[in-house]
Amino acid sequence: MKNYSRQREAILNVLRSTDTHPTAGWIYERVREQIPNISLGTVYRNLTALSQSGDILSINVGDGQEHYDGDNSSHLHLRCKCCTKISDIALSLDPFARLALENGFKPEASVYVVHGICEKCIQNKI
Amino acid sequence: MKNYSRQREAILNVLRSTDTHPTAGWIYERVREQIPNISLGTVYRNLTALSQSGDILSINVGDGQEHYDGDNSSHLHLRCKCCTKISDIALSLDPFARLALENGFKPEASVYVVHGICEKCIQNKI
Protein backbone atom coordinates (compact mmCIF):
# COMPACT_ATOMS: atom_id res chain seq x y z
CA MET A 1 0.00 0.00 0.00
CA LYS A 2 1.14 3.47 -0.78
CA ASN A 3 1.53 6.12 1.83
CA TYR A 4 -1.54 8.25 1.34
CA SER A 5 -2.56 11.22 3.42
CA ARG A 6 -5.42 10.88 5.88
CA GLN A 7 -7.59 12.90 3.55
CA ARG A 8 -6.79 10.76 0.51
CA GLU A 9 -7.38 7.56 2.45
CA ALA A 10 -10.76 8.82 3.62
CA ILE A 11 -11.78 9.78 0.10
CA LEU A 12 -10.70 6.40 -1.23
CA ASN A 13 -12.59 4.61 1.56
CA VAL A 14 -15.78 6.49 0.77
CA LEU A 15 -15.48 5.45 -2.86
CA ARG A 16 -14.63 1.86 -2.02
CA SER A 17 -17.67 1.51 0.22
CA THR A 18 -20.33 2.44 -2.30
CA ASP A 19 -21.46 0.87 -5.55
CA THR A 20 -22.85 4.16 -6.83
CA HIS A 21 -20.94 6.61 -8.99
CA PRO A 22 -20.84 9.73 -6.86
CA THR A 23 -19.81 13.25 -7.71
CA ALA A 24 -17.12 15.25 -5.94
CA GLY A 25 -19.79 17.07 -3.96
CA TRP A 26 -21.34 13.87 -2.68
CA ILE A 27 -17.95 12.49 -1.71
CA TYR A 28 -17.13 15.77 0.02
CA GLU A 29 -20.24 15.50 2.21
CA ARG A 30 -19.42 11.90 3.17
CA VAL A 31 -15.79 12.60 3.99
CA ARG A 32 -16.83 15.59 6.08
CA GLU A 33 -18.50 13.18 8.50
CA GLN A 34 -15.01 11.97 9.37
CA ILE A 35 -12.95 15.09 8.66
CA PRO A 36 -15.33 17.99 9.20
CA ASN A 37 -13.00 20.72 8.03
CA ILE A 38 -11.71 19.03 4.88
CA SER A 39 -11.68 21.37 1.93
CA LEU A 40 -13.60 20.77 -1.27
CA GLY A 41 -10.41 21.63 -3.14
CA THR A 42 -8.65 18.81 -1.33
CA VAL A 43 -11.35 16.41 -2.46
CA TYR A 44 -10.93 17.49 -6.08
CA ARG A 45 -7.15 17.36 -5.93
CA ASN A 46 -7.14 13.86 -4.48
CA LEU A 47 -9.79 12.56 -6.84
CA THR A 48 -7.63 13.73 -9.71
CA ALA A 49 -4.56 12.10 -8.20
CA LEU A 50 -6.40 8.86 -7.51
CA SER A 51 -7.69 8.57 -11.05
CA GLN A 52 -4.26 9.35 -12.47
CA SER A 53 -2.75 6.59 -10.37
CA GLY A 54 -5.46 4.19 -11.53
CA ASP A 55 -6.96 3.62 -8.08
CA ILE A 56 -10.32 4.93 -9.19
CA LEU A 57 -12.10 5.65 -12.44
CA SER A 58 -13.37 9.01 -13.56
CA ILE A 59 -16.59 8.85 -15.55
CA ASN A 60 -18.33 11.61 -17.41
CA VAL A 61 -21.83 10.95 -18.61
CA GLY A 62 -22.49 14.46 -19.88
CA ASP A 63 -24.62 15.71 -17.01
CA GLY A 64 -22.24 18.52 -16.17
CA GLN A 65 -20.55 16.75 -13.30
CA GLU A 66 -17.71 14.31 -13.10
CA HIS A 67 -18.55 10.96 -11.51
CA TYR A 68 -16.10 8.71 -9.74
CA ASP A 69 -16.00 4.95 -9.54
CA GLY A 70 -14.17 3.05 -6.82
CA ASP A 71 -14.24 -0.09 -8.95
CA ASN A 72 -11.29 -0.06 -11.30
CA SER A 73 -11.97 -3.45 -12.82
CA SER A 74 -13.18 -3.41 -16.41
CA HIS A 75 -16.92 -2.96 -16.66
CA LEU A 76 -19.67 -1.43 -18.72
CA HIS A 77 -21.88 1.42 -17.57
CA LEU A 78 -25.55 1.57 -18.45
CA ARG A 79 -26.82 5.06 -17.85
CA CYS A 80 -30.56 5.69 -17.85
CA LYS A 81 -31.37 9.08 -19.33
CA CYS A 82 -34.66 8.95 -17.48
CA CYS A 83 -33.71 8.30 -13.84
CA THR A 84 -29.97 9.09 -14.38
CA LYS A 85 -29.00 5.87 -12.58
CA ILE A 86 -25.78 4.18 -13.67
CA SER A 87 -25.65 0.37 -13.55
CA ASP A 88 -22.48 -1.65 -13.80
CA ILE A 89 -22.09 -4.74 -15.94
CA ALA A 90 -18.92 -6.68 -15.21
CA LEU A 91 -16.79 -7.67 -18.19
CA SER A 92 -14.73 -10.81 -18.10
CA LEU A 93 -12.32 -9.21 -20.52
CA ASP A 94 -11.90 -5.82 -22.11
CA PRO A 95 -12.48 -6.29 -25.87
CA PHE A 96 -11.31 -2.80 -26.76
CA ALA A 97 -8.01 -2.78 -24.88
CA ARG A 98 -6.74 -5.34 -27.38
CA LEU A 99 -8.07 -3.28 -30.26
CA ALA A 100 -6.25 -0.25 -28.89
CA LEU A 101 -2.95 -2.13 -28.68
CA GLU A 102 -3.35 -3.30 -32.27
CA ASN A 103 -3.49 0.36 -33.23
CA GLY A 104 -0.27 1.21 -31.43
CA PHE A 105 -2.16 2.79 -28.56
CA LYS A 106 -1.21 2.09 -24.95
CA PRO A 107 -4.47 1.80 -22.99
CA GLU A 108 -4.58 2.94 -19.38
CA ALA A 109 -8.23 3.42 -18.46
CA SER A 110 -11.40 2.46 -20.26
CA VAL A 111 -14.73 4.20 -19.90
CA TYR A 112 -17.64 2.50 -21.62
CA VAL A 113 -21.07 4.08 -21.34
CA VAL A 114 -24.28 3.01 -23.01
CA HIS A 115 -26.98 5.66 -22.77
CA GLY A 116 -30.60 4.61 -22.92
CA ILE A 117 -33.58 3.69 -20.77
CA CYS A 118 -33.51 1.18 -17.94
CA GLU A 119 -36.03 -1.61 -17.35
CA LYS A 120 -37.75 0.19 -14.50
CA CYS A 121 -38.27 3.38 -16.44
CA ILE A 122 -39.59 1.52 -19.48
CA GLN A 123 -42.27 -0.04 -17.28
CA ASN A 124 -43.14 3.23 -15.57
CA LYS A 125 -43.70 4.85 -18.93
CA ILE A 126 -46.60 2.55 -19.88
CA MET B 1 -34.71 14.48 -44.28
CA LYS B 2 -36.22 16.44 -41.50
CA ASN B 3 -37.00 20.09 -41.77
CA TYR B 4 -34.22 21.74 -39.85
CA SER B 5 -33.64 25.43 -39.41
CA ARG B 6 -30.86 27.11 -41.36
CA GLN B 7 -28.81 27.31 -38.18
CA ARG B 8 -29.25 23.65 -37.34
CA GLU B 9 -28.39 22.60 -40.89
CA ALA B 10 -25.22 24.68 -40.80
CA ILE B 11 -24.16 23.18 -37.47
CA LEU B 12 -24.82 19.68 -38.74
CA ASN B 13 -22.87 20.37 -41.93
CA VAL B 14 -19.86 21.59 -39.99
CA LEU B 15 -19.89 18.40 -37.95
CA ARG B 16 -20.39 16.17 -40.98
CA SER B 17 -17.42 17.71 -42.78
CA THR B 18 -14.78 17.02 -40.16
CA ASP B 19 -13.37 13.84 -38.69
CA THR B 20 -12.30 15.60 -35.52
CA HIS B 21 -14.36 15.80 -32.36
CA PRO B 22 -14.86 19.52 -31.91
CA THR B 23 -16.23 21.47 -28.99
CA ALA B 24 -19.19 23.84 -29.12
CA GLY B 25 -16.81 26.79 -29.30
CA TRP B 26 -14.98 25.42 -32.33
CA ILE B 27 -18.24 24.67 -34.09
CA TYR B 28 -19.47 28.16 -33.26
CA GLU B 29 -16.44 29.72 -34.97
CA ARG B 30 -16.93 27.57 -38.09
CA VAL B 31 -20.64 28.26 -38.39
CA ARG B 32 -20.01 31.98 -37.95
CA GLU B 33 -18.18 31.95 -41.29
CA GLN B 34 -21.57 31.26 -42.87
CA ILE B 35 -23.91 32.90 -40.37
CA PRO B 36 -21.87 35.68 -38.76
CA ASN B 37 -24.45 36.67 -36.17
CA ILE B 38 -25.41 33.21 -34.99
CA SER B 39 -25.58 33.01 -31.23
CA LEU B 40 -23.49 30.67 -29.14
CA GLY B 41 -26.65 29.73 -27.28
CA THR B 42 -28.16 28.63 -30.57
CA VAL B 43 -25.18 26.39 -31.19
CA TYR B 44 -25.55 24.78 -27.79
CA ARG B 45 -29.31 24.36 -28.14
CA ASN B 46 -29.01 22.70 -31.54
CA LEU B 47 -26.13 20.47 -30.52
CA THR B 48 -28.29 19.22 -27.66
CA ALA B 49 -31.23 18.69 -30.01
CA LEU B 50 -29.08 16.92 -32.59
CA SER B 51 -27.63 14.50 -30.05
CA GLN B 52 -31.05 13.80 -28.61
CA SER B 53 -32.35 12.96 -32.07
CA GLY B 54 -29.37 10.68 -32.67
CA ASP B 55 -27.95 12.70 -35.58
CA ILE B 56 -24.70 13.29 -33.74
CA LEU B 57 -22.88 11.88 -30.75
CA SER B 58 -21.94 13.78 -27.63
CA ILE B 59 -18.65 12.70 -26.11
CA ASN B 60 -17.13 13.71 -22.83
CA VAL B 61 -13.51 12.81 -22.22
CA GLY B 62 -13.19 14.67 -18.94
CA ASP B 63 -11.32 17.72 -20.18
CA GLY B 64 -14.03 20.11 -19.06
CA GLN B 65 -15.63 20.51 -22.46
CA GLU B 66 -18.22 18.51 -24.33
CA HIS B 67 -17.08 17.14 -27.69
CA TYR B 68 -19.35 16.36 -30.61
CA ASP B 69 -19.06 13.67 -33.24
CA GLY B 70 -20.79 13.84 -36.61
CA ASP B 71 -20.28 10.12 -37.06
CA ASN B 72 -23.14 8.29 -35.37
CA SER B 73 -22.05 4.82 -36.44
CA SER B 74 -20.69 2.62 -33.66
CA HIS B 75 -17.02 3.19 -33.04
CA LEU B 76 -14.36 3.28 -30.38
CA HIS B 77 -12.51 6.40 -29.28
CA LEU B 78 -8.85 6.31 -28.39
CA ARG B 79 -7.98 9.44 -26.49
CA CYS B 80 -4.33 10.31 -25.93
CA LYS B 81 -3.81 11.96 -22.55
CA CYS B 82 -0.60 13.40 -23.90
CA CYS B 83 -1.64 15.21 -27.11
CA THR B 84 -5.41 15.07 -26.33
CA LYS B 85 -6.10 13.74 -29.83
CA ILE B 86 -9.08 11.42 -30.26
CA SER B 87 -8.80 8.64 -32.85
CA ASP B 88 -11.73 6.65 -34.12
CA ILE B 89 -11.73 2.89 -34.54
CA ALA B 90 -14.70 1.58 -36.51
CA LEU B 91 -16.59 -1.32 -34.97
CA SER B 92 -18.31 -3.85 -37.20
CA LEU B 93 -20.77 -4.50 -34.41
CA ASP B 94 -21.48 -3.06 -31.01
CA PRO B 95 -20.72 -5.82 -28.48
CA PHE B 96 -22.20 -3.91 -25.56
CA ALA B 97 -25.56 -3.01 -27.07
CA ARG B 98 -26.48 -6.69 -26.92
CA LEU B 99 -25.23 -6.90 -23.36
CA ALA B 100 -27.41 -3.93 -22.47
CA LEU B 101 -30.50 -5.54 -23.99
CA GLU B 102 -29.83 -8.73 -22.04
CA ASN B 103 -30.04 -6.63 -18.92
CA GLY B 104 -33.41 -5.15 -19.83
CA PHE B 105 -31.82 -1.87 -20.87
CA LYS B 106 -32.83 -0.15 -24.10
CA PRO B 107 -29.63 1.27 -25.65
CA GLU B 108 -29.79 4.51 -27.61
CA ALA B 109 -26.26 5.85 -27.84
CA SER B 110 -22.93 4.30 -26.98
CA VAL B 111 -19.82 6.18 -25.99
CA TYR B 112 -16.68 4.10 -25.68
CA VAL B 113 -13.46 5.83 -24.73
CA VAL B 114 -10.09 4.26 -24.05
CA HIS B 115 -7.69 6.67 -22.38
CA GLY B 116 -3.97 6.17 -22.82
CA ILE B 117 -0.99 7.20 -24.91
CA CYS B 118 -0.91 7.17 -28.69
CA GLU B 119 1.87 5.75 -30.86
CA LYS B 120 3.27 9.15 -31.77
CA CYS B 121 3.52 10.33 -28.19
CA ILE B 122 5.16 7.08 -27.06
CA GLN B 123 7.90 7.65 -29.64
CA ASN B 124 8.33 11.31 -28.76
CA LYS B 125 8.87 10.37 -25.13
CA ILE B 126 12.05 8.36 -25.84
Added chain:
DNA sequence: CCCAAATCAGTAATGATTACTATTTTATTA
Protein backbone atom coordinates in the same frame (compact mmCIF):
# COMPACT_ATOMS: atom_id res chain seq x y z
C1' DC C 1 -53.30 36.81 -44.59
C1' DC C 2 -53.34 35.69 -39.66
C1' DC C 3 -52.11 33.67 -35.58
C1' DA C 4 -49.71 30.35 -32.59
C1' DA C 5 -45.70 27.89 -31.90
C1' DA C 6 -40.99 27.47 -32.53
C1' DT C 7 -36.54 29.43 -33.01
C1' DC C 8 -33.45 32.96 -32.70
C1' DA C 9 -29.74 36.72 -31.05
C1' DG C 10 -27.93 38.78 -27.36
C1' DT C 11 -26.92 38.93 -22.70
C1' DA C 12 -26.99 37.69 -17.82
C1' DA C 13 -26.66 34.06 -14.48
C1' DT C 14 -25.17 29.56 -12.88
C1' DG C 15 -22.29 26.30 -10.85
C1' DA C 16 -18.72 22.77 -11.18
C1' DT C 17 -14.01 23.04 -11.16
C1' DT C 18 -9.52 25.23 -10.72
C1' DA C 19 -6.15 28.55 -8.98
C1' DC C 20 -4.09 30.76 -5.32
C1' DT C 21 -1.96 31.65 -0.70
C1' DA C 22 -0.73 31.25 3.80
C1' DT C 23 -0.46 27.47 7.03
C1' DT C 24 0.24 22.81 8.51
C1' DT C 25 1.92 18.31 7.97
C1' DT C 26 5.27 15.00 6.42
C1' DA C 27 9.78 13.48 4.98
C1' DT C 28 14.87 14.02 5.00
C1' DT C 29 19.21 14.77 6.69
C1' DA C 30 22.58 15.44 9.96
Added chain:
DNA sequence: TAATAAAATAGTAATCATTACTGATTTGGG
Protein backbone atom coordinates in the same frame (compact mmCIF):
# COMPACT_ATOMS: atom_id res chain seq x y z
C1' DT D 1 16.33 14.72 18.21
C1' DA D 2 16.49 19.23 15.79
C1' DA D 3 16.66 21.70 11.55
C1' DT D 4 15.18 22.13 7.11
C1' DA D 5 13.10 21.15 2.76
C1' DA D 6 9.10 19.32 0.31
C1' DA D 7 4.40 18.10 -0.03
C1' DA D 8 -0.33 18.56 1.25
C1' DT D 9 -4.00 21.20 3.24
C1' DA D 10 -7.97 24.72 4.37
C1' DG D 11 -10.18 28.44 2.92
C1' DT D 12 -11.32 31.55 -0.47
C1' DA D 13 -11.36 33.83 -4.93
C1' DA D 14 -11.44 33.34 -9.84
C1' DT D 15 -12.53 30.87 -14.14
C1' DC D 16 -15.17 29.51 -17.84
C1' DA D 17 -18.21 26.17 -20.21
C1' DT D 18 -22.89 25.88 -20.20
C1' DT D 19 -27.62 27.26 -19.26
C1' DA D 20 -31.38 30.49 -18.54
C1' DC D 21 -33.77 34.34 -19.86
C1' DT D 22 -36.06 37.96 -22.81
C1' DG D 23 -37.83 40.27 -26.42
C1' DA D 24 -37.60 39.95 -31.46
C1' DT D 25 -37.97 37.05 -35.64
C1' DT D 26 -39.23 33.20 -38.33
C1' DT D 27 -42.07 29.38 -39.63
C1' DG D 28 -46.12 26.61 -40.74
C1' DG D 29 -51.07 25.49 -40.69
C1' DG D 30 -55.78 27.01 -41.52
